[in-house]
Amino acid sequence: xxxxxxxxxxxxxxxxxxxxxxxxxxxxxxxxxxxxxxxxxxxxxxxxxxxxxxxxxxxxxxxxxxxxxxxxxxxxxxxxxxxxxxxxxxxxxxxxxxxxxxxxxxxxxxxxx
Amino acid sequence: xxxxxxxxxxxxxxxxxxxxxxxxxxxxxxxxxxxxxxxxxxxxxxxxxxxxxxxxxxxxxxxxxxxxxxxxxxxxxxxxxxxxxxxxxxxxxxxxxxxxxxxxxxxxxxxx
Numbered sequence: 172x173x174x175x176x177x178x179x180x181x182x183x184x185x186x187x188x189x190x191x192x193x194x195x196x197x198x199x200x201x202x203x204x205x206x207x208x209x210x211x212x213x214x215x216x217x218x219x220x221x222x223x224x225x226x227x228x229x230x231x232x233x234x235x236x237x238x239x240x241x242x243x244x245x246x247x248x249x250x251x252x253x254x255x256x257x258x259x260x261x262x263x264x265x266x267x268x269x270x271x272x273x274x275x276x277x278x279x280x281x282x283x284x
Numbered sequence: 285x286x287x288x289x290x291x292x293x294x295x296x297x298x299x300x301x302x303x304x305x306x307x308x309x310x311x312x313x314x315x316x317x318x319x320x321x322x323x324x325x326x327x328x329x330x331x332x333x334x335x336x337x338x339x340x341x342x343x344x345x346x347x348x349x350x351x352x353x354x355x356x357x358x359x360x361x362x363x364x365x366x367x368x369x370x371x372x373x374x375x376x377x378x379x380x381x382x383x384x385x386x387x388x389x390x391x392x393x394x395x396x
Contacts, residue, residue: 205384214286214374215387222383261327269340270315270382274327 173198173264177275185283186254192247192278194262202266204245206236209259209277218260221245232256257282287311288388290375296394302363305391309356309377315339316358317378317385318350322371333358334381365395 178193196202203222207215219230226238236247245262259279263272287310297303309316318330320343329342333352344350347365352358362369372392376385 203383207387214288214389215376216286217384217386220384265382268381269332270378270380270385271317271329271332271340271342272319272327272376272385273329276326 173200173202173266173273175262175264175273175275177260177262177278179278180276181279181281183281183283184252187251189250190248190252190256190280192260192262192280194245194247194275196243196245196262196264198243198264198266200266202264204236204238205263205265205272206230206234206245206247207261207263207274209261211258215261218247252280252282254282254284256280286386286388288375288377288386290373290388290391292391293389294392294394296396297365298396299365299367301365301395302361303365303393305360305362305373305375305393307358307360307375307377307388309358309375310386313377313379313386314356315378315381316352316356317376318344318358318360319374319376320371321374321390325371327374330360332381339381362393367395369393370395 174197206218221238262275289308314335330344332340350360372390376387
């Protein structure tokens with residue numbers, strides 16, 4: 172079975188500061204990892220994905236994440252956040268012979284001016 | 285815009301009723317997924333279809349059913365509705381049976 176744990180339910184940060192949203196996963200098979208963002212009253216938008224290859228993955232809006240197999244982590248980072256980054260962020264894992272996504276509980280990023 | 289469309293956007297109904305949610309995947313995508321998002325359960329995978337066939341099943345209640353039609357659109361049927369079924373229901377699609385998924389805007393279901 173697969174599971175995802177997002178270690179922080181809320182992360183408050185000031186504008187232009189760096190941020191890291193933490194995600195740990197558990198799986199008995201090789202995994203694919205994703206970060207999605209959900210703005211208020213909207214659907215989920217893919218930020219970035221790790222399928223294979225380089226463990227440092229760059230996504231949209233200046234976000235990046237690093238896949239660490241030994242620590243079973245896939246933390247999301249951004250060097251300088253903007254007010255517009257305020258949203259809910261979800262880490263997800265898939266693997267095995269289906270593409271179903273298992274999501275973490277989400278982290279609310281609150282960017283303050 | 286992800287290219288995935290869902291109708292209706294909002295649905296308000298009463299306990300015991302039956303509703304149908306509709307999803308049209310991105311052009312060319314063969315796989316459709318349904319997810320439920322609620323405050324207490326978070327985002328939960330319900331069911332996946334690939335080219336008309338059921339591929340995987342998650343935490344889907346027996347009162348819920350789905351299908352994917354030859355034109356690849358999908359419908360999620362929810363029956364004998366209970367207050368606890370109130371949630372956001374998302375559809376997602378992918379080109380193959382795995383990899384990145386593109387999500388629709390969701391259908392917000394309110395059961396009164």
